[in-house]
Amino acid sequence: MKLTRHAGGMARSRISLRFLVVTAILALAPAAGAWWAWKGQGPLQQPATVLVQRGTSINQLADQMEQEGVIRSASLFKLWARARKLQLIRGEYTISPRASLSDVAGKLRRAEIHYTAVSIPDGIHAWALQRRLKDFVPEDVFWKLWTSPRLARTAGFPEAATLEGLVAPATYRLHHAMEPEEVMLMLVEAFRNQVKPKLDGGVLPPYQTLILASLVEKETRLPEEQPRVAGVYYKRLRMGMRLQCDPTSLYARWQAGDLRFTGPTPEDIRRLSRFNTYTVAGLPPTPIAIPSLSAIEAARAPQVGKDLYFVATGLGGHAFAPSLSLHNRNVNAYRKELARQRRLTHG
Numbered sequence: 629m630k631l632t633r634h635a636g637g638m639a640r641s642r643i644s645l646r647f648l649v650v651t652a653i654l655a656l657a658p659a660a661g662a663w664w665a666w667k668g669q670g671p672l673q674q675p676a677t678v679l680v681q682r683g684t685s686i687n688q689l690a691d692q693m694e695q696e697g698v699i700r701s702a703s704l705f706k707l708w709a710r711a712r713k714l715q716l717i718r719g720e721y722t723i724s725p726r727a728s729l730s731d732v733a734g735k736l737r738r739a740e741i742h743y744t745a746v747s748i749p750d751g752i753h754a755w756a757l758q759r760r761l762k763d764f765v766p767e768d769v770f771w772k773l774w775t776s777p778r779l780a781r782t783a784g785f786p787e788a789a790t791l792e793g794l795v796a797p798a799t800y801r802l803h804h805a806m807e808p809e810e811v812m813l814m815l816v817e818a819f820r821n822q823v824k825p826k827l828d829g830g831v832l833p834p835y836q837t838l839i840l841a842s843l844v845e846k847e848t849r850l851p852e853e854q855p856r857v858a859g860v861y862y863k864r865l866r867m868g869m870r871l872q873c874d875p876t877s878l879y880a881r882w883q884a885g886d887l888r889f890t891g892p893t894p895e896d897i898r899r900l901s902r903f904n905t906y907t908v909a910g911l912p913p914t915p916i917a918i919p920s921l922s923a924i925e926a927a928r929a930p931q932v933g934k935d936l937y938f939v940a941t942g943l944g945g946h947a948f949a950p951s952l953s954l955h956n957r958n959v960n961a962y963r964k965e966l967a968r969q970r971r972l973t974h975g
Contacts, residue, residue: 665704669726671697678721679805680736686714689736699729708733717741720803743801748815750797750920751845755882757795757918765808773812783816784824785835791815793838793915796822826921830928831862841927842915843905846875847938853946854926860938860948862930869936871905879916880904942966 676698680689686709690702699705708714714733719741723732746760758770765773773779774791783794796818802811827834844858861871877892880901896904903912919927935948937955942965947958 665701666708666730667728670728670732671700672723672725672727673697674725676723677742677804678723678732678736680716680718680721681805682718682807684716684718686710686716689716693732698723698727699732701729705729705733712737718805720805741803743803745799746802747799748795748797748918750923751849751917753879753882753917754790754792755887761811764802764804764806764811769808770812773809776809776812779809779812779816782813782820784820785838787835788914790914793842793918794819795918797918797920798822823921823924826924827928831930832927836911837924837927838919839911839915840930841919841923842917843871843873843875843911844926845919845923846917847873848946849920850945851922851926854923855929855931856933856935856948857938857946858923858926858930859932860935863932863936865910868909870907870909871911873905875916876903876905876912879912942969 676696678689678693678696678698686706690699690705690709693699693705694702708729714737716736717739719739720743721735721740722742723735744763746764748757748760752760754774758765758767761770775789776791777786779791780786780788780794783791785794788794791812795815798818800811800814800818802814824834827837830837832840840858840861843861844854847857848854861873864871874892877896877899880899880903881888881892881896883901883903884899897906900907902908903916905912934950936950937952937958938946938948939955939958939962941947941958942962947961949955949958
C-alpha cells in the first residue's frame with residue numbers, strides 16, 4: 629500500500645509539473661511573439677526607400693510602411709514610436725531586405741538619411757543643369773523656378789531674369805524628400821555665399837562681371853588664356869564693337885527651342901536674339917553658363933592689350949590678333965589644322 633501511494637503521488641507530481649510547464653509556456657508566448665515581431669526578419673524582399681515628407685505623422689508613416697511591405701505591424705511601430713517619443717526627421721531612408729522592425733525603427737530614430745551626391749560643374753547651362761536635377765526637380769517645375777524673382781533676389785541679383793549663372797559649382801547632397809524649391813534654394817544660397825562676394829571690385833558692375841565671366845568660360849577653359857579673352861571682349865565693349873561670341877549664338881539657338889548641341893551654323897550666327905552677340909551689341913541679358921572662379925577673376929580684371937580678335941588653333945588653345953587681316957590668317961591656319969587632323973583620322 630505504501631508503494632502504491634508513493635507511485636500515485638509521483639504521478640500527480642508529474643501531472644503538476646507538466647501543468648506548470650504548459651502554464652509557463654502559455655504565459656511566455658505573448659512575450660516571445662512580441663520579441664519575434666520586433667527582432668525577427670521583416671517581410672521586405674528587396675531594398676526599399678521610405679520617404680518621410682514634410683508633415684508626415686507617425687500614424688501615416690506606420691500605415692504606409694505596412695502597406696508597402698516594409699514592416700509587418702503598423703500597430704507595434706506606433707506603440708514603440710509613442711513610447712520613445714519619436715521625432716520624425718524628414719528625409720529619405722533606405723531599408724535592406726529582411727530588415728526587422730527594430731532595424732527600421734532604429735534608422736528613423738537615428739535619422740540615417742540617405743543622400744545622393746549631385747555634382748554641378750563649371751561651364752554648364754540651364755539645360756544641362758535641368759538634366760542633372762531631374763530626379764529631384766520635375767522638368768516643368770524646374771523651368772518655372774528658373775524665372776522665380778524670389779530666388780533671383782535670394783541669389784543677390786533681383787534684376788536677373790533667370791537663375792542662369794546664379795548657381796555655385798559644387799557637389800550637393802540631396803534626398804528625395806526635399807521639395808523642388810528647396811533644392812533650387814540650396815543652389816542659389818550657395819552662390820550668394822560663395823560666389824557673389826568674388827564679383828565685387830571689377831571693371832564692370834557685379835552682374836555684368838558675371839555675364840562676361842560666363843562668355844569667357846564658354847570660350848576657353850584654359851585659365852592662362854581667360855584674362856586675355858576677357859580683355860578682347862572688354863575692349864570691344866568700350867569701343868561699341870559687337871562681341872561676336874560663338875557660344876552666345878548657341879545659347880540663342882537653345883532659347884529658341886532647338887536643343888542640338890553642335891557647333892554654330894550660319895543660321896545661328898544670323899539669328900535675331902538678345903542673346904546673340906553677332907546681331908546685338910553689348911553683353912547678353914544674362915549669363916550663358918556657370919563660370920569658374922578663374923573666369924570670374926579674368927572678368928574682374930581683363931588683360932586689355934592690342935588684341936581685338938581670337939580664334940581656336942585646333943590644338944587646345946587660341947591665336948590672338950590685333951587686326952582683321954592677322955585674324956583671317958589665324959582662321960586659315962585653324963582650318964588647315966582641322967583638315968590635317970581629319971586626314972590623320974581617316975587615313
